[in-house]
Amino acid sequence: MTVNNRWKRAAAAAAAATLALVLAACGSGGGGGSTTANGHTTLTWNMWSGSTSEVDAWNHLSQMVTAKYPDTSLEFQTSSFNDYWTKLAAQASGGNTGCILGVQSLRARSIAPLLVPLDDLLAKAGINPADYDQSIWKGLQVDGQQLAIPYDFGPQVMYFNVDRFREAGVPVPSVNWTQQDFLSAAQKLTAGGKYGFALYPTIDTVIPWSLSLTGTDPVTQDGKLDLSQQGFVDAVQWYTDLVNKLHVAAPVAASSDPTPALSSFVAGDAAMVVDGPWQLVNLVKQANFEVGVLPMPAGPSGSHSQVAGSGFGISQTCADPEKALQAIAVLTGPDALQYLAEQGRAYPARTAQQDAWFSPQLANAKPGLQAAIANSAVSPPTENYTQVSQLFTQYGVQAVNGQQSVPDFLSSVQQQAR
């Protein structure tokens, strides 16, 4: 064998080794989202977030975990709420999700196959269901199994621009306001290129109207979606009439902005908007006017909203579920929820910490939010909620703008959602 040949062999071996390394690198980062080195465990934590201050709050919580369990640390990975579900699906298809996963109650069923049932592990981790608000505790169950431990919850509420009400001489409504009060306020506040109300066809913000107007929840008790129920059709018709017939809300455009209605409320273009209490802290920071909070205006069926909330679960691929649950017990523990509440980040799922949320700057939201919580309903989780809410928004634009009839809109969403 010549020197030349030997050199070639060596080069070939080196090339093969490099290739193997590259392939190994492609395959790494998996391992069920946890790694252990020198007795120290790092767990990957997947969670959505909407702003850098939210990320800071979550990182603070992850430090609380390491403070309590020095041998455990969390690696926080985040994306926006809408992208989170897409990313989770992509990671799941590669068998490569994090160890601790953020779970939203309405979407719990659609990711249920990814999650470990926690019922048998709770006692050992020192988690007592009685400490939590029961509506959201049950909201994170699928088929009777607890899939996640909640940290926050809340019904949809009506935000209103207190300054606009005062300027227009419209009396500021009380927590007992009705649908007539809402309509007359919206009509008085629609003037000079500004609107009384901002809407965008998201199913989350339409359901409270349906519950209050006709008492219909499009999600049936067995977790099926029935959008063509007469009560829901009537409610959506009433909702689209706000744009088409009464002209108290602006026409909508197809958009990739997840919350266009809230954006136009913050910009001062509309005086009222429906969204969740988790938006209040962002609103107070961004809006240069006083923000008021009310429950949904009472319709013939009363004032109701579905409760949605979020928590943390453990993925099936997690190599160390016990450590993960230990960490979740800290993330949803009294200290962590107290911190999130004081920051105004999340209305705590633990009843004992709820008062901490009403810090001085959010204090005037208290009567409105408490009234909304008192009348809230729990929507059972549905399997295809993510798909339905996307289709609802996509086709809803035409219905709201009057280019498609409401029954046609709802039946085409219903058909495609199968």
Add this chain to the structure above:
Amino acid sequence: MTISVPAPPVEVRRPEAGRGARRGDGRAALGFLAPSTTGFLLFTLIPLVGSLVISFFAWPVLGRKRFIGLDNFVQLIGDPIFRQIMLNTLVFVVVYVPLNIIVSLGLALWISPRIRGRGLYRLLFFIPTVTPMIANALVWRLLYQPGGVIDQTVQTVFGVPAPNFLGDTNWAMAAVILMSVWQGFGYNMLVFSAGLDAIPQSIQEAAAIDGAGPLRRFWSITLPMLSPSMFFAMIMTLITSFQVFVQPYVLTRGGPGVTTETMVLNLYRQGFEQFDLGTASTIGWFLFMIIMLVTALQFLGQKRWVHYDG
């Protein structure tokens, strides 16, 4: 190896050395080819075959995968919504490609003579192409929205509100195409501009002396000599416009309804919003076949109008 079959007499004289050298060359060639071949296998061929395999399965992200043969293809062809989406894509291509070629050729012709500040114009026209499309689309969304710049201008000038471009089913696709043309003409303009510069001035002058007017010179000299550039630009623009994704994704998410939903956007939604990888792969293969067919037709047709000789 086929090379050794028609062995010329020169090589017969030293068969040993010749064959040996060639064998060694073969191995060396293999070594040199290995990196690119590995890359091609890993990142092109295997995923391609993988997606073909997936397209024959009901392949949810979560849950059981099941072999269903051609069902995905049959279902897609029978689905009126998918037919609408294919039609949307076709409308986009048919309107966008000629518009793009006309605008970019027009601008290239305009800046082709030695006018002052030519480099500056080139730079200006190229800026939309090099800025991130996401940022462009966001700005265009602000322009288009009710109460946005376009709406306000129309209100001031005509006294009536502008259409709700991104909320109206009749306008949404036009709005997406307009934004795409603005975003995309710069690249082809550079290609045409370079092609125009390569046409010898002497031919134009000779034609002028022979009495050919500007229009005749454009039609009989500039266009034929520019035809290779135009062929390249048409092929590339057609392929990328069949694959349009970012503009509708950021402007409208395919809405209202499916008015602006294109095949690649639908592929993305099927795969990552409906979590149905089988259907997503099938759409990918539909698109692949359409693009292959159209490109093949273009190559067949090029003999009629593309002139490679000077």
